[in-house]
Amino acid sequence: MALLVSIFVFLLFSSFSMAEKLTFPNQLIDDFDTFVATYDAKRCAECHEDVYEEWKESYHSRSMISSIKGIANFFTVGVPKEWEKELNKQEIIKCLDCHLPQIKFATERLAQEIATYMIKAKLGKGKEKEEARAKLKKLNLSCYGCHNIKIAGTAPGITGHIDPNVIYTSGEGESDAHETEHTPVLKRAFFCVQCHGVYIAPDGESTYCNTLSGSYVHNYIGQGGRKTCQDCHMYAKGRGHRMPGGHDLEIVKEGIDFQAEIRAFRYGVGKWVPAVNVEAFLTNKAGHRVPDG
Amino acid sequence: MVLEVTAKDPETGKVLYHDTRKYFEIGLDLDGFMRYGAWQIKEIVDLTLQPLKTQHERFFFTFDQKDLEKAEIAVNVYYYISGKKGDLIYQEKKVVEFPEMP
Numbered sequence: 001m002a003l004l005v006s007i008f009v010f011l012l013f014s015s016f017s018m019a020e021k022l023t024f025p026n027q028l029i030d031d032f033d034t035f036v037a038t039y040d041a042k043r044c045a046e047c048h049e050d051v052y053e054e055w056k057e058s059y060h061s062r063s064m065i066s067s068i069k070g071i072a073n074f075f076t077v078g079v080p081k082e083w084e085k086e087l088n089k090q091e092i093i094k095c096l097d098c099h100l101p102q103i104k105f106a107t108e109r110l111a112q113e114i115a116t117y118m119i120k121a122k123l124g125k126g127k128e129k130e131e132a133r134a135k136l137k138k139l140n141l142s143c144y145g146c147h148n149i150k151i152a153g154t155a156p157g158i159t160g161h162i163d164p165n166v167i168y169t170s171g172e173g174e175s176d177a178h179e180t181e182h183t184p185v186l187k188r189a190f191f192c193v194q195c196h197g198v199y200i201a202p203d204g205e206s207t208y209c210n211t212l213s214g215s216y217v218h219n220y221i222g223q224g225g226r227k228t229c230q231d232c233h234m235y236a237k238g239r240g241h242r243m244p245g246g247h248d249l250e251i252v253k254e255g256i257d258f259q260a261e262i263r264a265f266r267y268g269v270g271k272w273v274p275a276v277n278v279e280a281f282l283t284n285k286a287g288h289r290v291p292d293g
Numbered sequence: 294m295v296l297e298v299t300a301k302d303p304e305t306g307k308v309l310y311h312d313t314r315k316y317f318e319i320g321l322d323l324d325g326f327m328r329y330g331a332w333q334i335k336e337i338v339d340l341t342l343q344p345l346k347t348q349h350e351r352f353f354f355t356f357d358q359k360d361l362e363k364a365e366i367a368v369n370v371y372y373y374i375s376g377k378k379g380d381l382i383y384q385e386k387k388v389v390e391f392p393e394m395p
Contacts (some may be wrong), residue, residue: 073330079331080331094332208319208331209389215341216341224383225346246374249382257347263389264364264392266394274358274391275356276353276354282348282350285345289342290341291341
């Protein structure tokens, strides 16, 4: 019996140690399905199912499908008509560096294929439109986007070279499933700001979809505010990777206080016409201007 | 975000007064042009609610109907996640009576 138990324990540990570590390619991918499978958040769900379930409810998990109109407008109007430029990866990345950070690892051809899905999802008809939308549903800001690719976007002088096979985390734990590096920057507002702010492309062009950072830095911190994005959108009420924002009325209401005083009287000596005075007070308790983002 | 004040005749439901204040960001630029595309916006006139600040709005209005005795006043706050979909997030509603004068 003791022998059997020993064999079982040996097999258990030997199979565990032989289990393949989570790895990512450090080269460009040209095939759509390979690209999707490589960066699929489900790869992380095996160990982090609770986080995966939270993330699935977030807009990060819908970062492409929920932004078809704006991105397709840029691809069909902004780049070719207003800027009179060719729609290539350099232009595509001006949206997708945030909406799909792994675009960094797509070939020029694949980047254009994905851009075509975006355009067809807006302008296509019938089956063509549905097929394009189905493709876009597979693309999103997945775990790897924040826990690897965007790490270097905040302060590369501090973070240095990013290893594609390291998962960067805010916690200090280790994992047998992947290389891990503790990265406190994930807890800082300026990590979020790289996308939720004015985006400056490598060629100097700016895009202005989410502009929370300006009001956060200058109007909130500057007036004594001390909370980070993560404090309200992740840590409060166990929101975690659901990261609710403007689409969630609960957090919208948390950010705004409202009071109104309504009084009626008669106005104008001798005329005494019915009159009403309403005094309304809206207080923005959020760490940024409202509405925004 | 829209702050809306409406006065109705409580008997007939007829709207007697309506006014709004709108708080928005994108996209009036400094030259007065509307800029909606993210690539078009380089600076904006900031018409939003500012953090840690209270925005005070006053609505003072009179009615032509001198014999009006009551009015239903509703103060609504709508949050628009897009230009089309507005959700009511706060409401203060009151039926007021106008005092009789000599």
